[in-house]
Amino acid sequence: MTLSTIDFVIVVAYVIALITIATLVSREKAGHEKNSQDFFLAGNSLPWWAVGASLIAANISAEQIIGMSGSGFVVGLAIASYEWMAAATLLIVGYFFLPVFLKHKIYTMPQFLQQRFDKRVKYVMSVFWLGLYTFVNLTAILWLGATAIATLTGFPIVYGMVALAVFAVAYSIYGGLKAVALTDIIQVVLLIFGGFLITWLALDRVSGGAGPVAGFGVLLDHAPEKFDMILSKDNPEYMNLPGIGVLIGGMWMMNLSYWGFNQYIIQRALAAKSIKEAQKGILFAGYLKMLTPLIIVVPGIAAFVLAQDATSGFSVARPDSAYPSLMALTPVGIRGLIFAALIAAIVSSLGSMMNSISTIFTLDVFRPLNPGVESEHTLVKVGRIASVTALVIACLVAKPLLGNFPQAFQYIQEFTGFFTPGICAIFILGVCWKGATGNGALLAALGSFVFSILMKLLMPEIPFMDRVLYVFIACCLIIVALGLFEKSRVQEGAIELREVDFTASTGYLIGSGVLVAILILLYTTFW
DSSP states (O other), rough: OOOOHHHHHHHHHHHHHHHHHHHHHOOOOOOOOHHHHHHHHHOOBBBBBHHHHHHHHHSSSHIIIIHHHHHHTTTGGGGGGGHHHHHHHHHIIIIHHHHHHHTOOOOSSSHHHHHHSOOOHHHHHHHHHHHIIIIIHHHHHHHHHHHHHHHHHOHHHHHHHHHHHHHHHHHTTTTTTTHHHHHHHHHHHHHHHHHHHHHHHHHHHHHHSSHHHHHHHHHHHOOOOGGGGOOTTSSSTTTOOOHHHHSSSHHHHHHHHHHHHHHHHHHHHHHHHSHHHHHHHHHHHHHHHHHHHHHHHHHHHHHHHHHHOOOEEEEEEEGHHHHHHHHSSOOHHHHHHHHHHHHHHOOOOHHHHHHHHHIIIIIIIIHHOTTTTHHHHHHHHHHHHHHHHHHHHHHHHHHHTTTSSSSEEEHHHHHTTTTTTHHHHHHHHHHTTTTOOHHHHHHHHHHHHHHHHHHHHHHHHHHHHHHHHHHHHHHHHHHHHHHHHHOOSSOOOOGGGGSSSOOHHHHHHHHHHHHHHHHHHHHHHHO
C-alpha cells in the first residue's frame, strides 16, 4: 500500500514546517553567539509544558510505536507495564533524584558521577552511554522507523533510514536541545492525535463498523488472554514479563535507569527554568504515559484479532509490522496525517538522542581531554560533528543488528538489561550512601555485565526481568563491600541530602496521588 499524492503533500508540508519552526525558535538574539549551555541545555529556559512534552516525545519513537505495538500483538496489555510503571517512576525521579541533580548544577550524568566518585567512573560510563545510544537506541529508532516507511510507501528500508537521518539533522543540528524541546509540543499533539485516530479506526474495523467501544468489547471477547497484566508461568511470554515480578522486581530498575539516570531523558528536566517547573513537567509527562498504551498497545491487540479472522482480509507478516499494517487501512489524507505523526515521533527521538550524544561526547570526553580548547564555538561544532557521526554509524549497523529480530522492543529491553542493574546501583547508593567509593562503582559497572551474561548462559530459565533484580542486588553488595573494605565512611564527593530541598508543591503532591490511584485502579481491573 503506497501513499497518495495528497498524503505526500501533507507529509512534506509537515517536514518543511517543523524545520522552519525549529530554526526560528532556536535563533539567538542579535549579538549573542550560541554557546554550549544554549546548545546542550537550552540555556536552562524550558517551561514545564516543554519539559513534559519533550520527555514524552523523546521517549515515544519507532521502538515504542512499532516495537511495543508488535509486542502488544504477541503479548497483549501486559507490555503496557513499561508505560504505566514508568509513570510511577517519574514521580519518584521528580521528587527525590531531580532535586539532587539540580542542586549540583550538572549538565550530564557522567559529570555527576565525576563529582560523586572520580574521573574513571565518568569516562567508563561516558563510553558506555555513547555506545548504547549509537548501537542500540539510534539503530532501533532508524530501523523500525524505516520499516514503517517501507510498509506504507514501498521504499527500500535503506532509503527510509537515510531520509529520517537527513530530516533529523536538518531539524536539530542548528538549534540543539532548544530546537528539539520547544517543537516537541507540536510533535506530541500530532502523535497523540494520530495515535488515537489509529486506535479508533482499528477498533471500528474490528467491530465491523459498530464503533470503537464495540470494537474494544470484541477484543475482550475474542482475545481475553491479551488483557492479563500479570502473566502466569504457563504463558509463553512469561520469560519476558514474569508475573508479579514485574511489579516488585526488575521493572523498577529498568524504569529508574531509563527515566532517572539516562542523559537522553533527564537532560530535558535539567534544562528547566527551575525545580518547580521541572517537577510540573515530569508530572505532566506521567499523565501522558498513562495514555500511551491506548494509542500503541491496543492497536497491536486489534491487529492480532483482525489477523485471526480469515474474512477480514488483514494480515501481518511479522509482529513489528502490526502498526504499519493498520496505518495502511486508513483513508487517503488521514493516512498522511498519521504518517506525519509517526515521523514526528521518530525524528523527535532521533534529535533528542543526537543531542545527548553530542552533550556527553563534548562535555565529558572531548573538553576534559583537550583542556586548551575554551572556545564555545568550537565546543558546539564538535558536538554537531559527534552527533552526525553517530547517526551515520547507526545507519550502517542497523540492519546487521536488528534485521532478524521479530520483536525489536524486547531485544532492546534485554540488551539494556545487561547494564541497567549496575547503573541503578551506582546512582542509588551514590546518592543515598556516603560510603560508596569509585572502586566500588567501577566494579559494579563491570559486574553488572559479567553477572548478567553468566546468568543468561548458566541459568537461562530465569526471566530477564528477574535477572535484572538479582544482578542489581549483587551490584549493591559489591559497592557496600568495597566501601566497608576501604574503610572510608564519607567520600569527598558524598551527597549531603540534608542540604537538598525536597519540598514539593501541593499541586505536585495532589497530582501524584491521583496518578497513583489511577494506576491501582488499572492493575486491579486488568489483573
